[in-house]
Amino acid sequence: MQLHNFNSGPSILPPEVLTQAAAAIHNFNNTGLSILEIGHRTSWFVEVVQEAQQTVKRLMGLGDEYEVLFLQGGATMQFMQVPMNLLDENGIAAICDNGVWGNKAVKEASVFGKVQVVSDSSDKKYTYINKHIQLPENASYLHITTNNTVEGTQWHSYPQVNVPLIGDMSSDIFCRPTPFHEFDLIYAGAQKNMGAAGVTLVVVKKSILGKISRKIPSILNYQKHIEAGSLLNTPPVFSIYVSLLTLRWIEKEGGLAEMEKRNTEKANLLYNTIESLPAFYCPIAKEDRSIMNAVFFLTDPTKEQAFLDLCKKEGMIGVKGYRTVGGIRVSMYNALPLSSVQAFCILMKNFAATI
Amino acid sequence: MQLHNFNSGPSILPPEVLTQAAAAIHNFNNTGLSILEIGHRTSWFVEVVQEAQQTVKRLMGLGDEYEVLFLQGGATMQFMQVPMNLLDENGIAAICDNGVWGNKAVKEASVFGKVQVVSDSSDKKYTYINKHIQLPENASYLHITTNNTVEGTQWHSYPQVNVPLIGDMSSDIFCRPTPFHEFDLIYAGAQKNMGAAGVTLVVVKKSILGKISRKIPSILNYQKHIEAGSLLNTPPVFSIYVSLLTLRWIEKEGGLAEMEKRNTEKANLLYNTIESLPAFYCPIAKEDRSIMNAVFFLTDPTKEQAFLDLCKKEGMIGVKGYRTVGGIRVSMYNALPLSSVQAFCILMKNFAATI
Numbered sequence: 001m002q003l004h005n006f007n008s009g010p011s012i013l014p015p016e017v018l019t020q021a022a023a024a025i026h027n028f029n030n031t032g033l034s035i036l037e038i039g040h041r042t043s044w045f046v047e048v049v050q051e052a053q054q055t056v057k058r059l060m061g062l063g064d065e066y067e068v069l070f071l072q073g074g075a076t077m078q079f080m081q082v083p084m085n086l087l088d089e090n091g092i093a094a095i096c097d098n099g100v101w102g103n104k105a106v107k108e109a110s111v112f113g114k115v116q117v118v119s120d121s122s123d124k125k126y127t128y129i130n131k132h133i134q135l136p137e138n139a140s141y142l143h144i145t146t147n148n149t150v151e152g153t154q155w156h157s158y159p160q161v162n163v164p165l166i167g168d169m170s171s172d173i174f175c176r177p178t179p180f181h182e183f184d185l186i187y188a189g190a191q192k193n194m195g196a197a198g199v200t201l202v203v204v205k206k207s208i209l210g211k212i213s214r215k216i217p218s219i220l221n222y223q224k225h226i227e228a229g230s231l232l233n234t235p236p237v238f239s240i241y242v243s244l245l246t247l248r249w250i251e252k253e254g255g256l257a258e259m260e261k262r263n264t265e266k267a268n269l270l271y272n273t274i275e276s277l278p279a280f281y282c283p284i285a286k287e288d289r290s291i292m293n294a295v296f297f298l299t300d301p302t303k304e305q306a307f308l309d310l311c312k313k314e315g316m317i318g319v320k321g322y323r324t325v326g327g328i329r330v331s332m333y334n335a336l337p338l339s340s341v342q343a344f345c346i347l348m349k350n351f352a353a354t355i
Numbered sequence: 356m357q358l359h360n361f362n363s364g365p366s367i368l369p370p371e372v373l374t375q376a377a378a379a380i381h382n383f384n385n386t387g388l389s390i391l392e393i394g395h396r397t398s399w400f401v402e403v404v405q406e407a408q409q410t411v412k413r414l415m416g417l418g419d420e421y422e423v424l425f426l427q428g429g430a431t432m433q434f435m436q437v438p439m440n441l442l443d444e445n446g447i448a449a450i451c452d453n454g455v456w457g458n459k460a461v462k463e464a465s466v467f468g469k470v471q472v473v474s475d476s477s478d479k480k481y482t483y484i485n486k487h488i489q490l491p492e493n494a495s496y497l498h499i500t501t502n503n504t505v506e507g508t509q510w511h512s513y514p515q516v517n518v519p520l521i522g523d524m525s526s527d528i529f530c531r532p533t534p535f536h537e538f539d540l541i542y543a544g545a546q547k548n549m550g551a552a553g554v555t556l557v558v559v560k561k562s563i564l565g566k567i568s569r570k571i572p573s574i575l576n577y578q579k580h581i582e583a584g585s586l587l588n589t590p591p592v593f594s595i596y597v598s599l600l601t602l603r604w605i606e607k608e609g610g611l612a613e614m615e616k617r618n619t620e621k622a623n624l625l626y627n628t629i630e631s632l633p634a635f636y637c638p639i640a641k642e643d644r645s646i647m648n649a650v651f652f653l654t655d656p657t658k659e660q661a662f663l664d665l666c667k668k669e670g671m672i673g674v675k676g677y678r679t680v681g682g683i684r685v686s687m688y689n690a691l692p693l694s695s696v697q698a699f700c701i702l703m704k705n706f707a708a709t710i
Contacts, residue, residue: 003387003388005392007394008394009589010391010592012392018380018381018391018392022377022381023377025377026373033360036373036552037362037367037368037373039362039365072553074588076587077428080575111570191592196593197391198553198591198594218462219434219435220435233430236552236594238551239553242391
């Protein structure tokens with residue numbers, strides 16, 4: 001049976017990335033050694049890191065004022081690492097709470113200092129993005145979650161503010177051309193659009209660092225990682241390599257413009273299909289709908305399980321909504337082919353015709 | 356050319372682990388999906404984590420008073436995570452400084468409170484393990500590095516103390532039967548005896564947690580990871596799977612007793628060869644020599660480069676000493692076959708005959 005992988009993350013990767021990753025486990029770059037067995041300070045691996053850093057910068061169109069790091073711990077580590085490095089005693093972490101992950105960012109930042117939720121869409125169950133931001137005078141930075149994986153919303157343009165802008169781009173990085181230069185720090189767990197789980201991309205403008213007095217452990221200090229060329233200690237070698245393969249794939253396929261073309265086509269097809277079928281509805285504000293994760297529901301909730309059963313039977317993987325939201329969630333990351341969305345839409349139509 | 360992989364870490368893995376890991380990138384457990392593309396909360400992956408946890412406990416002979424976690428960030432993260440979770444304002448982190456890594460543990464702990472170096476072998480350039488420990492009265496715990504990868508020393512029995520004993524076992528975990536129950540917290544970066552880089556094993560006795568008042572970010576809080584069954588956030592899926600494959604391999608081969616038999620045979624052969632050849636010498640105190648990493652020198656240091664060149668020519672990988680120590684370092688982790696040490700010893704003899 002042909003499987004269609006709509007997992008929300010870890011999620012589908014391009015077939016050629018998988019083929020290359022498996023080959024490198026047997027023999028990395030004709031070294032005769034596995035990628036799992038080489039030293040991280042060999043020129044072989046230093047070249048992997050440097051090519052990955054350069055590719056990220058090229059895709060982002062960023063210059064030498066930014067540094068690219070490959071760290072560990074996922075976005076959850078960044079929820080605390082950002083305030084640990086940037087929030088001092090007199091400042092306020094200004095955070096937009098438009099979903100589960102923004103909410104967690106609020107909680108973790110509060111360990112390090114004052115936090116203010118500067119926009120909040122919980123009044124409508126996070127079905128839209130609240131863009132009305134009231135920044136406090138002494139905000140140290142503004143943090144947004146650019147795509148809300150769980151709720152299916154996405155910022156389509158970013159707040160213009162006069163404090164450093166921090167973006168958790170875990171679930172929509174590299175999905176389209178993006179004004180990355182509007183951000184001062186961007187982070188993303190790799191396991192959606194950028195590779196396998198186990199590595200976190202951090203892109204940081206150097207000028208925002210070094211402004212607080214808190215003592216920071218080396219492993220959590222962005223500046224120390226920069227000084228070490230992202231090789232402060234043993235990095236997640238294989239995950240970084242899979243990210244490099246995925247970054248190469250994005251460029252080879254045509255870069256972010258091509259990703260946007262594909263992602264928009266997939267998302268339009270799915271959202272239009274939902275709108276066309278009374279059996280389904282999408283409660284998300286139209287202007288805030290995510291092109292990565294579509295969250296929607298059965299109009300008759302008693303039919304939901306039957307629909308999920310059918311999805312399973314037809315090889316549609318990972319379409320059950322997040323546990324706190326319910327319903328259906330279809331994730332359409334870069335590597336998901338249009339044909340999978342087409343197959344899913346046919347299934348929706350067939351199901352709608354039977355009820 | 357046959358390669359012999361003496362890398363200090365990331366290092367050699369069993370060939371069948373590599374074969375199984377590569378196969379899982381194509382098709383994990385007949386799911387039709389890659390191990391890189393499956394959700395970490397699927398029953399497929401939860402079973403991987405649970406089997407890995409159970410195998411660790413079985414190999415360690417530990418009961419339910421201990422918990423097994425698979426975290427990220429390597430030993431360097433543990434250097435700060437241990438004091439963050441265990442060192443309060445009135446306590447002292449007692450740390451043995453018998454090498455580069457113990458020294459780093461001292462530095463990172465000092466971010467969180469008082470630290471006392473309770474034994475130190477720097478007087479003889481770390482060529483032995485100073486076992487004369489003077490614990491301060493209010494020590495919160497004692498931290499040792501069970502094997503000094505860089506310097507080639509290893510604790511062959513452990514200090515008996517009445518405070519929690521913490522062991523950084525990154526480079527000798529599972530090398531032989533070990534009284535793991537003497538420890539209250541054990542950690543190890545996986546990339547030597549336990550798999551690929553990107554995951555860190557932490558085994559912790561639950562009763563030592565929850566005794567300090569510091570606010571701890573979720574991602575660094577051992578208790579939160581325990582409550583989440585080591586799935587607090589997206590874990591390093593592939594690295595955990597490779598650890599499971601390696602743990603299975605250890606058990607299948609005969610467990611820790613068999614590992615000790617093999618490792619002792621390899622280490623004896625190498626150290627005896629060094630002793631037998633006047634061209635080489637090992638400055639490490641005999642009773643403290645590591646069975647994992649042998650550090651030694653050319654008696655005539657002007658011959659060192661010629662020896663390293665010969666090693667390279669003959670496919671002996673990773674035998675150059677650490678940059679601060681120099682000389683030769685031969686790492687003989689579990690997966691290294693005796694035949695590699697035999698080949699290396701023949702090369703030493705041949706080299707010695709030419710000078």
